[in-house]
Amino acid sequence: MIRAEGLSKTYPDSTRAVRDFDLYVGEGEFVGLLGRSGAGKTTLLRLLNGALRADGGSLEVIGRQLSAPSAPALGRRELRAYRREVGVVYQQHGLVPSLSVLHNVLLGRAGSMDRCRNLLNLLYVPREDVRAISEALGELGLRVPHRRRAGDLSGGQQQRVAVARALWQRPRLLLADEPVASVDTETAEAIMTALRDRNARDGLTVLVSLHQRELALRYCPRVLVLDEGRVTYDGPPDEPSRHAFVASDAFDEDAHSLEESGFVDP
16 A cells, blocks of 8 residues: 655755655555654655655555656646545644535545536535435534534534545545544544544555554554654554553653643533
């Protein structure tokens, strides 16, 4: 699913966000990314999404060369086709506040439909789609009227809608950039459980960036710890290896205090 060799990315201010990074992820894996702010987690996810192009090394995702010494950048049409197979969940949910919950979720497949079908969906949504979206939201523990404006929901509810939108896309690869960093404990559990269940049921490959070590321990069969753009740990979060990344000092002090307090977003 993902093959990165010697991947590097340096920003214009000379910040080396990713340094000679090697990564191999098989189809159907569930991988947690851990590390303090600035460790390179978001940059890595943006490289995988095609939002950034690496300065060095090679990157192949779902059979497409996103970065390689002799390979040209993907064209606009190729990039759109690639992104239909890659779902993304951001820390900031990125919903359209004026649209309903139902229509925000439907946007997950907007890229795979023609303009006429997308416009038609604003007027009429097939009953089977309404039922499927209701079930998807139910998996996330969200039960609100479908016609309710997304902008009227709480932050935690909006994040669940954003996750449902990404899953509705039916991607082969899901990239989640700190999707539970600003939600309460119950919502965090619901989101992580939904991602794990979709991974187990459909073979969805998931890379999720986290600050909360306990969530990684409970949900992620494989954990990568990043520090200054390098991998300092790659393996299962089982008891024999637990100390190796818990003691790696690759976490924010703010994340520690939030985790200990339960960090509830009202």
